[in-house]
Structure formats: C-alpha cells, structure tokens
Amino acid sequence: MHELSLAERVIGIVEGAARKAGARRVTRIALAIGALAHVEAETLQYCCEVVSRGTLAEGARIEVERTPGRAWCETCLAEVDLEQVGMPCTTCGGFRLKVTDGDQMRVVDVVIEPGAPA
Amino acid sequence: MCVTCGCGGGEAHIDGHGMRYARPRRAVATPPAAASFRPAHGTLDARHAPGTSEAQILRIEQDILSDNDTQANANRSRFLARGLFVLNFVSSPGSGKTTLLVDTIRRWGTRSPVAVVEGDQQTAFDAERIRATGAAAVQINTGKGCHLDAHMVAQAADQLAEQAQLPSDGLLLIENVGNLVCPAAFDLGEAHKVVILSVTEGEDKPLKYPDMFRAADLLLISKIDLLPHLDFDVDLAVRYARQVRPDLPVIQLSTRSGEGCEAWLDWLAAGVAAVTKAPAA
Numbered sequence: 001m002h003e004l005s006l007a008e009r010v011i012g013i014v015e016g017a018a019r020k021a022g023a024r025r026v027t028r029i030a031l032a033i034g035a036l037a038h039v040e041a042e043t044l045q046y047c048c049e050v051v052s053r054g055t056l057a058e059g060a061r062i063e064v065e066r067t068p069g070r071a072w073c074e075t076c077l078a079e080v081d082l083e084q085v086g087m088p089c090t091t092c093g094g095f096r097l098k099v100t101d102g103d104q105m106r107v108v109d110v111v112i113e114p115g116a117p118a
Numbered sequence: 119m120c121v122t123c124g125c126g127g128g129e130a131h132i133d134g135h136g137m138r139y140a141r142p143r144r145a146v147a148t149p150p151a152a153a154s155f156r157p158a159h160g161t162l163d164a165r166h167a168p169g170t171s172e173a174q175i176l177r178i179e180q181d182i183l184s185d186n187d188t189q190a191n192a193n194r195s196r197f198l199a200r201g202l203f204v205l206n207f208v209s210s211p212g213s214g215k216t217t218l219l220v221d222t223i224r225r226w227g228t229r230s231p232v233a234v235v236e237g238d239q240q241t242a243f244d245a246e247r248i249r250a251t252g253a254a255a256v257q258i259n260t261g262k263g264c265h266l267d268a269h270m271v272a273q274a275a276d277q278l279a280e281q282a283q284l285p286s287d288g289l290l291l292i293e294n295v296g297n298l299v300c301p302a303a304f305d306l307g308e309a310h311k312v313v314i315l316s317v318t319e320g321e322d323k324p325l326k327y328p329d330m331f332r333a334a335d336l337l338l339i340s341k342i343d344l345l346p347h348l349d350f351d352v353d354l355a356v357r358y359a360r361q362v363r364p365d366l367p368v369i370q371l372s373t374r375s376g377e378g379c380e381a382w383l384d385w386l387a388a389g390v391a392a393v394t395k396a397p398a399a
C-alpha cells in the first residue's frame with residue numbers, strides 16, 4: 001500500500017483545515033483506519049509524522065482508531081465480524097461476504113492551538 | 119517508504135514532461151516520536167483540550183482519498199459522456215499486460231477507436247509498443263510512485279484530447295504500474311479494474327493480495343499456452359479469487375496461442391456497446 005502518498009493527503013487535509021481555522025499549530029491528529037482498509041496503519045502513522053515536518057502539524061501526535069471489519073453474509077443473511085478480506089464467515093464458514101464496515105480511511109478531527117504564531 | 123514495494127511519493131511525468139500539480143514537500147525519514155493507537159469507540163481525551171487551555175478540537179471527518187475520488191468521479195462522467203469504455207489493468211510486473219493490450223488492439227481492429235494510457239515508474243517502452251500498433255498512447259512515468267491516481271489519468275486524457283486522440287464511442291485502456299498492492303486503493307474513473315494473473319505465478323496470489331482481487335470486476339488468467347509445462351492449478355486460483363470476490367468473472371487466455379481471446383473480445387465488445395448506447399437518450 002502506498003502509505004506515503006496517503007500520508008501526504010492526510011497532512012494536506014489537516015493543514016488546509018488548520019489554516020482555514022487560523023490555527024497556530026496542530027498538536028494532535030485523529031485518524032479512523034478500518035481493519036479491512038487497504039493500508040498498513042502503523043506505516044501510515046509513521047509516514048504522517050515524517051510528512052508533517054516543516055508544516056503546521058509538525059510534532060503533532062497521530063492517533064489511529066481501528067474500526068473492526070464487518071461483512072454481510074449472503075448465506076446466513078446476517079452481518080458478521082470479518083477480521084481480514086479472504087477469511088470465511090465466522091458462522092457458516094462460507095465466503096459469500098460483502099464488506100459493510102471497517103474499510104474506511106478517514107481524518108476524524110485534529111486538536112489545534114488557535115491564533116497566528118506569536 | 120511503502121513497506122510493500124519500497125515506493126515513495128516521487129515526481130510523476132507524462133510523456134517526459136512534469137505534471138501540472140504539485141505534491142507537498144517531504145522531509146527525510148528518521149524514527150518517529152512515540153505513537154499511540156487507540157481502540158475503536160474509546161474516548162479521545164483531546165476532547166478535554168489537553169496541553170494549553172486554548173487548544174480546540176476541529177472536526178474534519180474527511181476521507182483520506184477524497185481528493186482522488188472526486189477527480190475519479192469527474193473522470194468517469196467525462197468518459198461516459200464520450201461513450202468511452204475505460205478499463206484499468208492491474209497485475210504483478212510481467213503478467214502480460216502490455217502484450218495483452220498490443221494483441222487486443224490488433225484483434226479489435228477497426229471496430230471502434232482505441233487509446234492507451236501506460237503507467238510505469240520509468241521508460242516509455244510500453245507506450246512505444248502500443249504506438250507501433252497505430253493506436254494512440256500516453257506514457258505516465260510515476261518516478262518512485264507505484265500506482266496511477268485519478269489526477270494523472272485526467273492529465274493523460276487532457277493530453278490525448280489536445281492531440282485529438284481521445285476517442286469517443288470506443289475504448290480507453292489504462293495499464294497501471296505493475297504492483298498487486300497499491301493500485302487497489304486508487305479509483306481512476308474506470309468502468310472496471312481488470313486483474314491479470316499469469317499461470318507462471320502462484321495460485322495463491324488472490325489470497326496473498328486480496329484487496330486487489332476484491333477491487334476487480336474481471337480476472338484474466340494469462341499465458342495459458344504454458345499450462346502443459348507447469349503445475350498451476352487454474353481451478354484453485356479461481357476458487358481463491360472468488361473467496362475474496364464472490365462470482366468474479368474469469369476468462370482464461372493466451373495471446374501466444376489465441377486461445378480465449380475471442381471470449382475476451384466479446385466481453386470488451388459488450389462493455390463498449392453498453393456505454394455507447396447509454397448516453398444516446
């Protein structure tokens with residue numbers, strides 16, 4: 001997965017929002033990364049820290065919330081937990097699954113210190 | 119930087135010229151400060167505004183890939199309005215993408231116009247192979263980047279349009295960078311991702327790279343002329359692919375022997391017919 005390219009987007013989104021709010025700096029970034037998302041969450045976190053250098057978000061703490069994977073099983077006609085794409089339904093053992101949750105990659109919110117640099 | 123393929127952000131180029139959009143500058147990697155994971159549904163103590171008393175929480179709630187997805191949707195509307203059937207070919211390096219495109223263009227003949235967007239980290243070799251068939255081709259070089267994104271494809275389409283080579287009522291075939299991981303996340307505005315698995319690779323690729331097979335709408339099993347010399351189990355590969363993507367359609371083919379190419383051309387023709395008919399109303 002292309003974590004560095006995603007991290008550049010994260011910092012772009014964060015800086016854009018922080019500037020618009022007139023922030024002096026960003027001290028914390030919260031991301032929601034589903035368990036089934038197409039990304040290595042720890043690598044993304046690390047890349048965000050690297051990419052943030054020299055930006056308003058330099059030094060910000062990056063927090064990653066992992067949302068669990070869920071899928072609709074066409075056999076059980078029920079929503080079930082799914083740990084990884086390619087694993088069977090935990091109830092019936094079948095593979096007729098459609099991911100319903102846990103594949104998101106989102107910037108949730110940030111903590112900013114308002115005001116222009118003193 | 120990319121753990122899987124070692125890719126970095128890099129500077130993309132189209133037919134040797136720099137892209138018109140800038141990427142943020144990056145610093146050199148050193149180990150990060152303490153990082154923290156927090157469980158889902160846990161409370162974020164930042165809501166109590168730690169650190170300085172003036173700290174504020176700014177809600178953002180934006181998908182990380184929203185800029186790409188917005189551009190991809192714009193591409194899709196543009197392509198549909200022109201009656202263009204657009205495919206995004208993804209596979210490991212060497213699975214036979216370029217060979218298949220060259221062969222497909224030859225077999226397709228004059229049924230409808232075809233143009234190609236070629237993605238590789240370096241060289242214009244593949245675009246040259248396409249142009250040798252007489253079809254229009256634009257080469258995107260991603261540099262250290264390991265996948266195409268929707269902005270690159272928009273600019274490649276602009277370039278084709280400037281040269282009066284962007285077809286209407288025809289085919290636009292996009293060969294992505296050879297990589298079964300990164301391109302899965304990036305919508306380019308295509309009608310379908312087509313994943314190619316050659317019989318010289320392992321049957322277990324669909325389970326090793328499930329995100330790509332889940333994102334695909336067609337699996338082409340390529341180089342089947344080599345099957346007699348190998349112990350590749352086609353049924354097993356198909357079964358694994360359908361574990362991650364139930365009902366995934368499969369066409370087995372060989373550009374060498376021509377076997378299966380007719381079924382592939384029929385699939386293409388059906389797709390072209392569907393998009394060229396749709397906007398007529």
Ligand SMILES: Nc1nc2c(ncn2[C@@H]2O[C@H](COP(=O)(O)OP(=O)(O)O)[C@@H](O)[C@H]2O)c(=O)[nH]1
Binds near residue numbers: 214343344374
């Ligand atoms: N035997 C055989 N070899 C093929 C076939 N299609 C492609 N190849 C070979 O596979 C190699 C890689 O092909 P290429 O199209 O460059 O792969 P790409 O990296 O996916 O674009 C070349 O040496 C091709 O000649 C096929 O149907 N049968």
Ligand SMILES: [Mg+2]
Binds near residue numbers: 215216217244
């Ligand atoms: Mg190629």
Ligand SMILES: [Zn+2]
Binds near residue numbers: 001002120300
């Ligand atoms: Zn990657």
Ligand SMILES: [Zn+2]
Binds near residue numbers: 002122123265300
């Ligand atoms: Zn990569």
Ligand SMILES: [Zn+2]
Binds near residue numbers: 073076077080091093
């Ligand atoms: Zn089930």
